[in-house]
Amino acid sequence: MADEKIQIDVLTLDSVQCAACGYMMESIAALPADVQEMIEYTEWSIKSKDGVGKFLELKGKVLPTICIEKDLVFESIIPQYEELIDEMAKRAPTDAMRERIISLRGHGFEFDKIQENLKKAGSGQATRADSTITS
DSSP, X not given: OOSOOEEEEEEESOTTTOHHHHXXXXXXXXXXXXXXXXXXXXXXXXXXXXXXXXXXXXXXXXSSEEEETTEEEEESXXXXXXXXXXXXXXXXXXXXXXXXXXXXXXXXXOGGGHHHHHHHTTTTOSSOSOOOOOX
């Protein structure tokens, strides 16, 4: 079970400049440490070639969207904690992981590690760096 993780892809415009996209990323980053151990998540900004590719691969329709195990789950809807837990549990690769996730349903978001978790997920790192506009 240690090697198996639930894959979460967050399709965004840009989590730094788009408030809804940022909130979507934060909803994943605020999951408690016990849940963080069971998931792997990545932001896919459509401002990058890779992000456009992932959007097309997953058949995205709107931004932002949270995909869990390649299923478009939260399309332009920022989920509540319990909703995220329930959808991850449905897609857990093993019964043991499903039970562990469900056992954490009453825990709630942990906001103290959001920035650290966002950094690990590469949030905000896929924005264009070739702009010639300066401030």
